Amino acid sequence: MDKLQIVGGKRLQGDISVSGAKNAALPILCAGLLTAGDLHLSNVPRLHDVRTMLKLLEKTGLKVTQDDEKVTMNGSAIDTLEAPYELVKTMRASILVLGPLLARFGEAKVSLPGGCAIGSRPVDQHIKGLRAMGAEITIEGGYIYAKAKKLKGARIHTDMITVTGTENLLMAATLAEGETVLENAAREPEVTDLANLLVAMGAKIEGIGTDRLVIQGVAELHGAQHAVISDRIEAATFLCAVAATGGDIVLTNTRTDIFDVALDKLREIGLQLTVGGDTIRAKMDGRPRPVSFRTTEYPGFPTDMQAQFMAVNTIADGASKVTETIFENRFMHVQEMNRLGAQISTEGNTAFIKGVARLVGAPVMATDLRASASLVIAGMAAEGTTLIDRIYHLDRGYDRMEVKLSAVGADIVRIK
Ligand SMILES: CC(=O)N[C@H]1[C@@H](OP(=O)(O)OP(=O)(O)OC[C@H]2O[C@@H](n3ccc(=O)[nH]c3=O)[C@H](O)[C@@H]2O)O[C@H](CO)[C@@H](O)[C@@H]1O
Numbered sequence: 001m002d003k004l005q006i007v008g009g010k011r012l013q014g015d016i017s018v019s020g021a022k023n024a025a026l027p028i029l030c031a032g033l034l035t036a037g038d039l040h041l042s043n044v045p046r047l048h049d050v051r052t053m054l055k056l057l058e059k060t061g062l063k064v065t066q067d068d069e070k071v072t073m074n075g076s077a078i079d080t081l082e083a084p085y086e087l088v089k090t091m092r093a094s095i096l097v098l099g100p101l102l103a104r105f106g107e108a109k110v111s112l113p114g115g116c117a118i119g120s121r122p123v124d125q126h127i128k129g130l131r132a133m134g135a136e137i138t139i140e141g142g143y144i145y146a147k148a149k150k151l152k153g154a155r156i157h158t159d160m161i162t163v164t165g166t167e168n169l170l171m172a173a174t175l176a177e178g179e180t181v182l183e184n185a186a187r188e189p190e191v192t193d194l195a196n197l198l199v200a201m202g203a204k205i206e207g208i209g210t211d212r213l214v215i216q217g218v219a220e221l222h223g224a225q226h227a228v229i230s231d232r233i234e235a236a237t238f239l240c241a242v243a244a245t246g247g248d249i250v251l252t253n254t255r256t257d258i259f260d261v262a263l264d265k266l267r268e269i270g271l272q273l274t275v276g277g278d279t280i281r282a283k284m285d286g287r288p289r290p291v292s293f294r295t296t297e298y299p300g301f302p303t304d305m306q307a308q309f310m311a312v313n314t315i316a317d318g319a320s321k322v323t324e325t326i327f328e329n330r331f332m333h334v335q336e337m338n339r340l341g342a343q344i345s346t347e348g349n350t351a352f353i354k355g356v357a358r359l360v361g362a363p364v365m366a367t368d369l370r371a372s373a374s375l376v377i378a379g380m381a382a383e384g385t386t387l388i389d390r391i392y393h394l395d396r397g398y399d400r401m402e403v404k405l406s407a408v409g410a411d412i413v414r415i416k
């Protein structure tokens with residue numbers, strides 16, 4: 001199992017190119033199931049999750065050709081309407097094949113994703129929405145069996161805002177008969193990116209970027225070209241890294257208009273940001289200021305940045321309070337950060353962080369994707385050597401993070 005070895009205390013200096021967004025690429029790849037035409041995708045990040053999704057899609061009969069960050073898909077010979085447990089268990093986003101398969105072929109068998117480290121993460125809202133569109137759904141032996149001769153448009157109000165739930169129902173609605181209204185829809189830029197691709201494929205969608213999506217079903221969708229949006233979570237992770245180590249970096253291939261409150265919080269920390277077009281320059285000198293926040297849906301503070309900001313707070317000049325409202329178990333990095341000398345205590349879904357003057361390197365264990373990223377940041381800020389185990393979590397969602405960081409001065413190596 002690969003590990004990362006980090007010697008902390010190095011300032012960062014130079015340019016980092018941001019990759020395409022994992023959370024946009026995964027649903028967009030599934031949109032290839034909706035058409036017999038060719039989808040030409042670019043800026044597809046080189047991630048383990050993307051490889052898993054392509055493997056899953058190829059099992060259905062979807063033809064995939066890949067040239068680095070370009071992927072072409074053709075769905076004219078799909079003959080297997082199934083997502084098996086072996087692949088779904090490694091990546092929850094696999095549930096995103098359910099809506100497209102059912103809408104285009106009238107049938108799908110998809111393994112239930114099950115819980116994961118950060119929470120139980122049920123998919124009841126995906127199922128509720130598809131049932132409202134006329135699907136017959138049963139759950140047996142850990143699989144969702146869904147059938148519908150033709151999905152029918154419906155008005156669907158999900159009980160909570162769900163990102164992949166919105167994406168699954170949106171894709172299903174593009175090929176349903178009549179009008180579907182999705183109320184309480186997720187407004188994340190990654191949902192918008194998917195919706196823009198669907199429109200390029202011939203879908204009729206109004207309200208893109210709002211919490212009310214109105215979709216007029218069409219008989220079929222055609223091929224299209226699309227560049228996946230830049231990853232705002234990867235970008236903000238690098239900005240947290242420079243906030244923790246000090247330095248001067250420029251992020252390229254980013255999109256400043258899709259950022260949430262994270263950029264304001266980084267300014268509050270003391271990061272000097274110069275934002276323009278597709279670049280962000282970030283300069284940091286001295287100790288970070290502590291920031292308190294509460295995670296919420298977009299455009300609020302993203303849960304996917306909670307752990308990385310907490311890493312910065314551990315060495316801030318003062319105390320902070322972080323409340324996690326999206327997932328019930330997303331504080332597993334706390335114990336590991338405390339092993340590095342951080343002073344964090346938790347009470348329910350709130351963490352109280354007392355900033356310390358220095359962290360000291362130690363062996364730690366990555367428990368999930370963003371927890372892994374937060375340990376990389378803490379390790380880069382710590383004195384001495386930190387060894388991070390189980391970095392397969394990191395590889396799910398970051399494209400060669402250690403290569404990008406060592407190119408700007410970090411002392412970080414992968415140990416095979
Ligand atoms: C591939 C992808 O895009 N993953 C993102 C997506 O995950 P994902 O789409 O799985 O997260 P959701 O937005 O669905 O989850 C939000 C909350 O709703 C709950 N819920 C969701 C659906 C449902 O049917 N029932 C239910 O109870 C979840 O358990 C969670 O507490 O959004 C999360 C919240 O921004 C991000 O952390 C993930 O990075």
Ligand SMILES: C=C(OP(=O)(O)O)C(=O)O
Pocket residue numbers: 023092093304369370397
């Ligand atoms: C929780 C995340 O991803 P996923 O939904 O793919 O598990 C994440 O990207 O932080």
